[in-house]
Amino acid sequence: MRAPIFWLIAVVVGAAFVVASRILIANEYFYFAGYVVLEYIVLSTAWNILGGYTGYTNFGTGAFFASGAYSSAVLHKLPTLLHSSFGWTIPGIPLPVMILVAGIVSGAMGFGTGYLTLRLRGVFFAIATLAFTIVVQTLIVNWDFVGGSRGIYIIRPALSPLGGGYIQYLFTLMVILVVISVGIARAIEHSRFGIGLASIRDDELAAEASGVPTLRLKLVATTLSGALMGMAGAPLPYYVTYLDPTSSFNLSYAVNSVAMPVIGGMTSWIGPVIGSILLGTIQQLATVTISSALNLLIVGVLLILFVIIAPNGIVGLVQSWRRKREA
Amino acid sequence: MAEAETLLDVKGLSKRFGGFVALDGIDLSIAKGERLGLIGPNGSGKSTLVNCLTGTLQNETGTILFQGKTLNGLIAHERTRMGLARSFQLPKPFHSMSLIDNLRVPMLYTVNARPQHHLTDATIAERCERLLRDVNLADKARRRPRDLTQVEMRKLELARAVATEPTLLFADEAMAGLSHSEVEEILAVLFRLNEEGLTIVLIEHIMSAVMSFSTRLVVLVAGHKIADGPPQEAIRNPEVERAYLGE
Numbered sequence: 001m002r003a004p005i006f007w008l009i010a011v012v013v014g015a016a017f018v019v020a021s022r023i024l025i026a027n028e029y030f031y032f033a034g035y036v037v038l039e040y041i042v043l044s045t046a047w048n049i050l051g052g053y054t055g056y057t058n059f060g061t062g063a064f065f066a067s068g069a070y071s072s073a074v075l076h077k078l079p080t081l082l083h084s085s086f087g088w089t090i091p092g093i094p095l096p097v098m099i100l101v102a103g104i105v106s107g108a109m110g111f112g113t114g115y116l117t118l119r120l121r122g123v124f125f126a127i128a129t130l131a132f133t134i135v136v137q138t139l140i141v142n143w144d145f146v147g148g149s150r151g152i153y154i155i156r157p158a159l160s161p162l163g164g165g166y167i168q169y170l171f172t173l174m175v176i177l178v179v180i181s182v183g184i185a186r187a188i189e190h191s192r193f194g195i196g197l198a199s200i201r202d203d204e205l206a207a208e209a210s211g212v213p214t215l216r217l218k219l220v221a222t223t224l225s226g227a228l229m230g231m232a233g234a235p236l237p238y239y240v241t242y243l244d245p246t247s248s249f250n251l252s253y254a255v256n257s258v259a260m261p262v263i264g265g266m267t268s269w270i271g272p273v274i275g276s277i278l279l280g281t282i283q284q285l286a287t288v289t290i291s292s293a294l295n296l297l298i299v300g301v302l303l304i305l306f307v308i309i310a311p312n313g314i315v316g317l318v319q320s321w322r323r324k325r326e327a
Numbered sequence: 328m329a330e331a332e333t334l335l336d337v338k339g340l341s342k343r344f345g346g347f348v349a350l351d352g353i354d355l356s357i358a359k360g361e362r363l364g365l366i367g368p369n370g371s372g373k374s375t376l377v378n379c380l381t382g383t384l385q386n387e388t389g390t391i392l393f394q395g396k397t398l399n400g401l402i403a404h405e406r407t408r409m410g411l412a413r414s415f416q417l418p419k420p421f422h423s424m425s426l427i428d429n430l431r432v433p434m435l436y437t438v439n440a441r442p443q444h445h446l447t448d449a450t451i452a453e454r455c456e457r458l459l460r461d462v463n464l465a466d467k468a469r470r471r472p473r474d475l476t477q478v479e480m481r482k483l484e485l486a487r488a489v490a491t492e493p494t495l496l497f498a499d500e501a502m503a504g505l506s507h508s509e510v511e512e513i514l515a516v517l518f519r520l521n522e523e524g525l526t527i528v529l530i531e532h533i534m535s536a537v538m539s540f541s542t543r544l545v546v547l548v549a550g551h552k553i554a555d556g557p558p559q560e561a562i563r564n565p566e567v568e569r570a571y572l573g574e
Binding site: 195196202205206207208209215 | 383404412419420423424428431432433436440487490
């Protein structure tokens with residue numbers, strides 16, 4: 001399928017999904033739960049650009065995600081701050097702008113960490129990203145303007161710019177982010193850039209010897225991956241209305257964004273989408289019906305099962321089943 | 328042999344790993360169109376020399392001139408784009424890709440990255456297929472490297488290096504562990520490439536192959552160049568005999 005056609009289909013599917021849910025579903029809880037699943041599609045798709053395509057395991061999803069959330073919190077407080085310190089009056093900053101800013105902030109962070117850590121390989125890179133999360137969290141905990149360890153209350157606007165409740169507005173924005181991130185992931189997969197990333201994943205020395213500028217490509221991948229994670233985090237303050245370091249830097253973001261592509265399949269854009277929908281929905285159902293503490297247990301068990309039984313994820317299972325049928 | 332244009336000019340190249348001196352003041356000049364054999368006992372610094380010349384490692388001292396331009400400080404992919412290619416001693420195929428895609432990587436990132444070159448997808452596909460035919464792997468174009476035998480893997484490694492359309496090729500032990508007829512097969516490929524104008528440095532342990540291939544032989548022992556000249560003369564050099572056979 002050609003890229004413009006795929007984009008068109010993705011946009012149409014996204015729009016249809018939003019419209020259909022607005023017409024068919026009145027229960028607000030659907031949007032609360034659906035938002036989380038969509039958020040995970042963005043996070044795991046972003047993770048997969050670096051983890052799946054390039055072969056660098058990032059355990060720092062929480063850092064990029066929370067940076068996006070906190071950049072929104074800063075922008076939320078900015079008009080009040082400017083008014084009280086300088087007497088300037090500016091209108092409230094709209095959420096789409098906050099998402100863009102969060103993308104720039106987290107993208108820059110991705111570039112920075114990439115530059116510092118990409119000389120590390122394998123497990124050392126993973127450890128560095130884990131440590132990076134702790135560094136960023138410590139900075140936020142000690143930053144009083146955004147509430148420090150106490151956290152910060154964000155009052156959700158009563159009205160949505162698109163009509164309907166504000167949660168439906170957040171839901172719609174997240175659908176748009178899903179369309180953008182999945183579109184980007186698929187475009188990468190079939191591009192010169194994507195084949196370059198795959199050569200890095202397979203053998204970095206051989207990639208260099210074949211003329212692939214490995215450092216530059218990896219930096220683009222970390223920047224893009226970080227930016228998308230930050231954009232997924234930007235609406236979080238308005239979703240939770242109370243933002244604190246412990247929950248926004250929660251390890252579950254890192255674990256889930258690794259587990260979902262692994263379970264779905266890491267070599268193709270559809271893998272993380274399948275993984276997040278499956279795992280995200282199971283988690284939401286379990287939270288309501290059994291207990292909220294059971295979430296990570298489910299992830300853990302499924303992750304172990306898949307690593308042992310189907311290391312190439314659901315996509316890998318389907319591919320090998322097809323190959324067997326053809327043979 | 329008439330004095331040909333110098334392609335690569337190395338002066339005083341040294342490389343150390345901690346306290347260990349792997350290469351010590353190597354001078355080496357390679358002329359265009361040459362078939363140079365590079366031999367030496369295990370650990371003598373052959374692969375380190377190739378790594379320093381192709382940018383996998385950076386040398387501490389010495390200068391490297393390639394077609395009159397200095398290579399010092401350039402990283403591997405920049406040197407590849409300038410026309411320096413290498414195959415690896417242990418084949419390093421791109422496991423997740425088909426053979427044809429293995430060759431597409433250097434085409435896309437080296438040939439297409441050069442000024443005044445922009446190959447269309449069709450031209451790239453055609454050139455990759457031709458390369459695979461040249462090394463008798465055409466019927467496995469859609470297969471993955473894990474389906475290949477040792478000799479096929481080495482041919483793929485060589486083809487991927489050649490896919491960068493280089494001026495100078497370092498073939499690092501392209502024949503280790505192969506049978507006599509397989510060695511002949513690889514040699515035939517190398518001879519043909521040389522006839523087409525490619526300058527080749529062959530790093531090899533199989534003496535019969537080196538002797539029949541090389542127009543000149545360079546011998547490294549413990550990081551020093553101890554002989555450089557016509558193959559028959561070089562191996563009769565007393566120092567070379569001592570290094571290989573002992574006192």
